[in-house]
Amino acid sequence: MxxxxxxxxxxxxxxxxxxxxxxxxxxxxxxxxxxxxxxxxxxxxxxxxxxxxxxxxxxxxxxxxxxxxxxxxxxxTTNKTDFFREDAHFDYLVRNILPTHPKAQTFKVWSAASSSGEEAYTTAMVLNEHGKRSAGFNFSIVGTDLSTEMVRKARKGIYTPEEIVDVPDDMRALYLEEGHDSVGRQLTRVVKQLRDRVGFAQMNLMDKAYPVEKMMDVVFLRNVLIYFDDATQRRVVSSVTDHLKPGGYLFVGHSETSVAADPRLVQKAAAVFRKEA
Ligand SMILES: C[S@@+](CC[C@H](N)C(=O)[O-])C[C@H]1O[C@@H](n2cnc3c(N)ncnc32)[C@H](O)[C@@H]1O
CATH class of the missing domain: 1.10.155.10 (Chemotaxis receptor methyltransferase CheR, N-terminal domain)
Structure with missing residues (x-):
């Protein structure tokens, strides 16, 4: 050439x-x-x-x-994700957020860059377990991502053995079922009971308005801000914060803590922010 x-x-x-x-x-x-x-x-x-x-x-x-x-x-797009990734967030959810949630209200979670769905399904496992200990607890989870391919994969909820290595054995037994593809390779699928609790949609965080509910209890906005410039990071954090209820929580990636600079957010733990009323 x-x-x-x-x-x-x-x-x-x-x-x-x-x-x-x-x-x-x-x-x-x-x-x-x-x-x-x-x-x-x-x-x-x-x-x-x-x-x-x-x-x-x-x-x-x-x-x-x-x-x-x-x-x-x-x-x-870089779609790297894992089940139970940065698991301190799930511990924080169980120890600090769920115990104070009024049972009469549906607990609403948004995985705002959900990639192939592992973050949303991990949350569904954790919340479903909480529901067993707390009668009447109800939850809804939505995952959105820019990539149409990732949204398709997330909806299927089918993963290779390598992709599920971080799922603890007890959760695996309850929420994953073994199967094979057409050429006999081992695959695992999130059980229907859990898949039915999680919806996925294509959405661009650059859009002016997000077609997801406001008043979320928790938003996961993890490991996506790193791809944006400073001004875009600020704008996205602010728009996502608009979708949190007062007292709701924003989880960012552990390398993204300095980016969550919206004045309505107060840091509560590493990469955990609470929207003040
Ligand atoms: C590295 S993955 C992070 C997945 C998950 N949140 C986690 O922490 O494991 C980043 C995801 O952000 C998505 N993404 C990148 N730019 C986006 C945008 N403008 N709007 C929505 N999603 C975006 C990518 O498609 C990718 O799936």
Whole structure:
């Protein structure tokens, strides 16, 4: 490939990254070029296209951007998550939040960057166990994510053996069922009883208004703010805080504590914030 073509491709790729950032908030700086190209090539392979050059021409020059963008976002997002990730939050929930919750009110939780669903299903396991000890306790959980692929996976609730390693044995016995795929590989599915308690939807935290309920008891906004610039972090924290009830809690990732700077939030523990009335 000639130097001129290479430079033209780089310019197209840079423009594409700027569009992705403006739509998703995800920062894609020049120094991540290798990662960005690797992720775009995934899409190139999936489409059976010859090379990245051809793909960039199609997307940026031949009017395919609008239809391709959701797929590009799917490959460009980092979806790493685990069951019982940063489990101090679940301990805090059980020890400090649930005991004070009035039973007559449904306990409402939003997993605001739910990826493939592990965070929301972990919460469902913990809340369902609480319900066994506290008659009349009711809860609802919604998970939202930018990636349509992750929302699809979350709704299925099917995981590989590697993906469930952090689920404690007692929870595994109660809430996961073993199965196999069509070629005999072992897979595990969250039991229907739990899947029915959790809803998933595609949603962009960059949107002006969020189509989820206000008055949440707990919002998990974990390990997503790190991908945004300072101004976007502040705006997203503020918009998400609007969806907490007074006295509700915001959980952020343990590396994101300094970002939860909304004046309505008071820090209660590591990466735990309470919205003051
Ligand atoms: C690293 S995962 C974190 C998942 C989970 N919260 C956890 O802590 O394990 C980050 C998720 O944020 C999602 N995400 C990135 N930008 C987003 C945006 N603008 N709106 C909604 N979700 C977004 C990605 O698709 C990805 O699934």
């Amino acid at each position: 000639s130097t001129a073509t290479l430079e033209a491709d780089r310019a197209l790729q840079k423009k594409l990254c700027e569009i992705i950032t403006s739509k998703t908030g995800i920062q894609l700086p020049e120094n991540k070029r290798t990662m960005i190209e690797g992720r775009l090539r995934k899409r190139v392979r999936a489409l059976g296209i010859r090379d990245l050059h051809t793909y960039l021409q199609m997307v940026m020059k031949e009017g395919m951007l609008e239809t391709e963008l959701p797929q590009i976002i799917n490959v460009m």
